[in-house]
Structure formats: C-alpha cells, structure tokens
Amino acid sequence: MMPKGASSFFVLVLVVGAVFLIQRFQSSGGAFGGFGGAEAAVTTDGISVYFSPRGGCEAAVVSQINGAAQTVDVQAYSFTSNRIAHALAAAHSRGVRVRIILDKKATDGDAAQARQGEYLQEQGVPIYIDGDHPIAHDKIVIVDGSTVVTGSFNFTKQAENENAENLLVIAGRPSLAAAYEKNFELHLSHSPAFDSSQVVVRRRDY
Numbered sequence: 001m002m003p004k005g006a007s008s009f010f011v012l013v014l015v016v017g018a019v020f021l022i023q024r025f026q027s028s029g030g031a032f033g034g035f036g037g038a039e040a041a042v043t044t045d046g047i048s049v050y051f052s053p054r055g056g057c058e059a060a061v062v063s064q065i066n067g068a069a070q071t072v073d074v075q076a077y078s079f080t081s082n083r084i085a086h087a088l089a090a091a092h093s094r095g096v097r098v099r100i101i102l103d104k105k106a107t108d109g110d111a112a113q114a115r116q117g118e119y120l121q122e123q124g125v126p127i128y129i130d131g132d133h134p135i136a137h138d139k140i141v142i143v144d145g146s147t148v149v150t151g152s153f154n155f156t157k158q159a160e161n162e163n164a165e166n167l168l169v170i171a172g173r174p175s176l177a178a179a180y181e182k183n184f185e186l187h188l189s190h191s192p193a194f195d196s197s198q199v200v201v202r203r204r205d206y
C-alpha cells in the first residue's frame with residue numbers, strides 16, 4: 001500500500017494532467033496532434049498570413065473549408081492531412097460542391113497520398129488526378145468563388161508541424177477567385193477521375 005499522502009499526490013497529478021489535455025484538445029479544434037493556433041501573424045485588408053511550423057496554417061485551411069456555403073475547389077500536391085480531409089468530407093456531406101485535383105503521385109507510388117485519395121473517394125468527394133505536368137505543384141483552396149487560400153503550405157502534417165511554410169488567406173476577392181477558378185477548370189479539363197484500381201505498386205508498403 002502506498003502512503004495516503006503519496007496516493008493523493010498521484011490523483012492530483014492525474015487530474016491536472018487530464019485538465020491540461022482537455023484544454024489542448026479544445027484549443028486544437030477537437031483533434032490531437034497539431035496544436036498550432038489559428039491566429040494569423042497579421043491580417044490586413046482582408047488578407048491573413050500564417051507561417052509554419054505550428055503557426056496555424058492547417059487550422060486556417062480547415063476553418064475556411066468549414067465556413068464554405070456553396071463551393072470548395074482544391075488543388076494539392078501533397079495531401080496527407082487527416083484534419084483537412086475530414087473537413088472536405090464534412091463539407092461535401094452537408095451539400096457543398098467539393099472538387100479536388102491531386103498530383104499524379106496519388107496513383108503513382110505515394111502510399112499515404114493514395115490512402116487519402118481512397119478515403120475521400122469513399123466519402124463520395126470527387127477527386128481528379130492531374131498527370132499533365134512534371135509535377136502539379138499548386139496548393140490552392142478556392143471557397144465560394146470569393147476566398148483564395150494559397151502559399152507554400154502543402155496539406156500535410158509535416159508542413160504544419162516541422163517545415164518552414166507560409167499560407168495566405170485572401171478573403172472577399174471575387175475577381176481574384178474567378179481567375180483561380182478559371183485556372184482550376186483548365187487543369188480539371190485534362191484530369192481524369194481518381195481510380196483506386198489504378199494505384200500502382202506502393203513502394204512505401206514494402
């Protein structure tokens with residue numbers, strides 16, 4: 001048996017630890033792993049900037065997707081962020097028209113990217129593969145024909161937690177968003193639908 005004082009101490013440690021974790025969970029938007037806050041480094045004239053690592057880039061992307069009322073169009077090079085994938089699936093399921101164009105590595109040997117494609121496909125989200133370039137390197141989210149989210153930030157845990165990255169959220173700019181939509185449609189025109197049966201040997205699964 002532990003002395004009574006010692007057991008009380010351990011109970012106190014457990015309670016304090018639990019409170020700490022609950023606060024972390026709530027401040028991270030309900031998901032562990034990625035505690036970057038959503039505060040922009042600065043917001044000026046409707047433009048907000050975020051910097052990685054852990055500067056809120058991922059949370060900012062999720063927030064924009066969660067706020068979408070009508071359309072979300074995404075172009076992504078690397079896409080392994082579960083939080084962003086879940087936000088896109090949720091937007092799709094509440095009736096937002098979501099379309100995603102991924103780089104061809106999703107079907108060409110990148111196992112993590114293939115899994116994300118398969119998850120989104122299972123959720124019914126339309127996904128297309130742009131294999132028309134050496135790499136389809138865009139990282140863009142266009143929301144409701146009005147807001148453009150772009151920067152160096154790839155939609156990955158590493159980009160959120162480790163890399164040096166930047167992300168701009170440019171809100172209330174329909175003419176800018178229209179130019180991005182026109183570019184999106186151009187790439188969509190040569191991007192076939194994602195087909196999980198065409199995922200080639202997954203070298204990372206060896």
Ligand SMILES: [Zn+2]
Nearest residue numbers: 130132133187
């Ligand atoms: Zn293209």
